Amino acid sequence: MNRQSENRAFMANAAIALVLFFVSAIYASAQAIPPGTSIVVKNDSALSSAAAQKGSSWTGTLVEPISVNGKVVAARGAKVRGRVADATSSGRLSKPGALALEVTSVRGIRVNTDVYAADGEGHTKSNATKIGGGAAAGALLGGIFGGGKGAAVGALAGGGAGTAVAAGTGKKEATIAAETTMSFQVQ
Structure with missing residues (x-):
């Protein structure tokens, strides 16, 4: 040559x-999904702050199609994958559970989204009712059976019992039920 x-x-x-x-x-x-695009997802299974760990994965399906420049890049029902961005289990008397999720891919297309957050119920009202109710009941019974001094002792004992009940029943985990519709935004 x-x-x-x-x-x-x-x-x-x-x-x-x-x-x-x-x-x-x-x-x-x-095939890229641009920033600002809304992604609406239904998760496949229930998630809880008691069991989920930061970094673990979750799956779901797309509720609405995603179009880019007039072209559908992910149809309704497309597979969505995500990860747990944060998971904090509930304390017994304070600090309710917290769970935060983010989407990592839609139909295999990598994305970076904001987080969907769920918090457990607060402890304050429930704990105050249990502890205060126990103290009031103890004071009433102590007053009936032991007079003024008995009322004071009964209030302390009842408050302690109320605290024990609150501690025993106080976990307030964050949960996201299966098939929950969640909205994310591509960053």
Whole structure:
């Protein structure tokens, strides 16, 4: 093969490589979900701050199709994958559970989203009722059976019993039921 034929072959190969590069770049950009896009998902299974761990995965399905430049890149029902961004189990007398989820991919297309957060119920009202109710009941019974001094002792004993009940029943985990509709936004 002569020098001129080698140059033509090199130029043809370079042109083909350049065309393939541009086609793959266009295809990749068409498969991207741009920032600001809303993603509405239903999760496949229930999640709880008691069992979930930061970094663990979850799955769901797309509730609404996602279109980019008028083209549907993910249809309704497409597979969605995500991870637990944060999971904090509830304390017994304070600090309700917390759970935060984010989407990592839609139909295999990688995304970075904001978080969907769920918090457990607060402890304050429930604990105050249990502890205060126990103290009041103890004071009443102590007053009936032991007079003024008995009322004071009964209030302390009743408050202690109320605290024990609150501690025994006080976990307030964050939960997200299966099939919960959640909204995320691509960042």
